[in-house]
Amino acid sequence: MTNAPEGKIPVVLVANRGEIAVRIVAAARRIGASPVLAASAADADSLAARLADRVIIIGPAQAGKSYLRPEYVAEAAVHAGADVVHAGYGFLSEQPELAELLEAQNIAFAGPRPETLRAVGDKTSARRVAVAAGVPVAVATEIDDPSFAAALGDALGYPLLIKAVHGGGGRGIRLVHNSAELAELAPQAAAEAQAAFGNGALYLERFYPAARHVEVQVFGDGEGGVQVFGDRDCSVQRRHQKLIEECPAPGLSKARRLVLHDASRALVKALRYRGAGTVEFLVDTESDDVVFLEMNARIQVEHPVTEEAFGIDLVAAQLRLALGLDPQLPDVPAVPSVVAIEVRINAEDPDNDFRPNPGLITHVDWPRGPGIRVDTHVESGYRFPPFYDSLMAKLIVRACSRTAAVEALRSAADAVRIEGVKTTLPLHDFVLSHPDFIRGGVSTTWFAPAWEHRNSLIKEVAQ
Amino acid sequence: MTTPSTPSWQDILDLVTQLDDGSFASATVEFRDVSVRVSRSADATAPAAPSALAPQVPQPTATVVAPPAATAVTTVPVVAAASPVAPVSTGTLVTAPIIGVFYRSPTPGAAPFVEPGATVTADTTIGIIEVMKLMNPVSAGSAGFLKEFLVADNAQIEFGQPLAVIIEDTSS
Known part of the structure; x- marks a missing residue:
């Protein structure tokens, strides 16, 4: 009480x-x-x-x-x-x-104080705060004159991204592989940025074609005190939308994990951050690079994997802290002793380019069993509305090892019955059975071609 | 909308007009599953007109459910039980376009924008809703007279909540 x-x-x-x-x-x-x-x-x-x-x-x-x-x-x-x-x-x-x-x-x-929300809400200012706190960021250079872009790009190395300083939402971002491409595309990008954002300023950023998305769960007391609740891997993505998340991130070396956790702790301390937050990183699979992406100043969709892995209630802790009470969060080791994995079940048709599929859900059955958690608002007879996002449920499974968790999740996902609308469950069956995912540590660019390949195989069989 | 067995609201209006032109003091007309009683005097033996009429008329009208309504303006048949059969009017609910606090006067202590019974046009301001210090005027939305307010002055109201009933002027 x-x-x-x-x-x-x-x-x-x-x-x-x-x-x-x-x-x-x-x-x-x-x-x-x-x-x-x-x-x-x-x-x-x-x-x-x-x-x-x-x-x-x-x-x-x-x-x-x-x-x-x-x-x-x-x-x-x-x-x-x-x-x-x-x-x-x-x-x-x-x-x-x-x-x-x-x-x-x-x-x-x-949640955090308004000034914290402002400081981390804008990419440029978030990057500035991160650099000041000693958090590793992608090597980047601002370019004032597009005609000098190629020289700066050569110094940075390829591939790289051309981004608008005042941009957002992925608009105006271009991927270039060599100085000729950069020389050709930089003026276009500047003109487009000028038209779209009223400012043609650009910067070049090192691009990692095969990086994982790893994020660190933090909880700050608002006075500079920080607790870290491990990390999550959210690399299975389609068009930057996370599909499957797990805690802990598999196959991270002790040294890399230390870099991620220490950097996150430093950032939270520098911000005197209050409440639950997530520090997102790209972890390169081809080099030792780890770079800061952004900080999310809220509870994340995928918070349950952290809760299950550590046996905590992050949302209750947020409420307690906001009410001026002890959040009642324990100090935990960097790596939890169990593994939790989550799949997002969306009202989308995976065989129809993931088209949203709202409508009447005539019947729902959720799986039961040890370590199974379902976070959902969907019941039999619910009319899934067309006005909002397509997330129907999150199915989370906790087990003693990653192998056991993948197996348990596959079986639990198979036991879900949702009638009336198409869902992304076939996608999860595919990923949870795929040798690359079972091995662990796929990059964010893994899913799209793997899914394409699956679809072409299905087509072949049908013919 | 009209089927051979179920009367539309227009059918009933026509019927009332016919009866009004005749010399009837009261009349009861039964369709298959709808029964309509009309009377020139407040007839205590008949059930109150709204309860006899409104729920059974299969018209564009929504049953008036407690707040919140899903749409901004809901037309409902409102028949005054004690009034003579003509003129018959349609009551229109003015619902809250936003969440906030409803005030009937422009400033505390000032005279209300309108009193019940006042004639209004669609643009007549009947109150204001304050949302976080911002004042948003609420207009009647239809012409006629304001029958009654359904919420008190100073009340916290939700989006879609019925605020007042306008008896629409159908003579024009």
Whole structure:
């Protein structure tokens, strides 16, 4: 139980939807708080709405008029008499505006301070903070005049990426393999950046064609104190969307893991970071390079693998810390003694270019058994809405070794029954049976060609 | 919309007009599964008109459910039980376009924008909703007279919550 002022039961406003809203409601219950859900009209009857003590409708189905409006969420927090707001991931979870509005109302935000959100929210400033904290970053050079680009590129080495200094969302990024290509593409990139971002400034960055995505789970006390909760490998990706995540990252040498964890600790300390966060890195498979990607100032979708591997509740810890309580997180070793792996089950049709597949889910059966966890908002009879992302469920399995975890997850995924909509389960069956994944340590560029190959084999068989 | 056995709202309006032109004091008309009673006087023996009428009329109208409604404006049949059969009006709910606090006056202590019974146009401001210190005027949305407010002054309201009922002016 918590000790809120006057012994009142603290109220947690859950400002999100889907599986993470269900997850936050559960964490609120765990700490003895009363969960209130801020929902769009489309989610008024969702599982999270039924599990919460109260639902406040903040706007219509469109996220732009509901979940993405900081003033509506702050208003709902006032109506609810909330002590703390948890915004989950996505939507407003990293928006300083919400954190500031809540601050003005004396309501806690389960996340970092607004200035931290600003410092890590923009790529350029995040990189600057990382460099200052001694975190390894990709070698990069800013280019003022595109006609000198080739000379700078030669000094950096190829392949490399041309990026817009003021860019974002992957726009205007070009991959070049030699100085001739760079000389040709740099002026184009500058013109495009000028048109798109109002500024033609470019920089060149070393490109790693076969790197893994490894991230470190951190928890800061807001005063410079840091706890590290191991690492996760999220390299199985399709178009930069993570599909499968695991804790710990397999096959990392002691030295590399130390670099990742120490760098993350330094960054959190430098930021006096408050609450749960994730420091993302590229870990090259062809060299010893490790480079900082970005810091995510929120709870991640894939947080359950860390929770299962270490036996902790990160969301409850976020709420406790925001309420001024001890987050009750233990100090843990760098590598957990068990392995946890997660697959994301999306309402997408993998045999139709992963087209979103919303609709009525007529029947659902989740697997049961030792070490199995399902984070979901989906039940039989649920009409999966077309307005939001396609995540239906996260299936997490914990076992004594990676081999055992892969086997257990394959069998658990096979036992999932979802009728009415197409899901990404066939993809998981493919990956969890693939020798490359079973061996461990695939790079982020592994999935796309492997999946292509699988599809061409299926076509051949069909002919 | 009209099938041989189920009357539309327009069918009922036509019926009421016919009865009103005649010399009936009261009448009961039964369709297959819809029964309509109309009376020139407040007839205590008949069930209240809204409960006899509204739920059974298969019209574009949504049953009025407690908040929140999914759309911004919901048209519902509202029939005053005690009123003469004509004129018949359609009640329209004004629902909250945003979450916030509803105020009936421009400033504390000032006169309300409108009182129940007042004539309104679609653009008439009937109140304001404050969201994080920002004032958002709420207009009537349709012309007629404002029958009643469904929320108190100063009330915390959610998106889609019914705020007031406008009896639309159908004479024009």
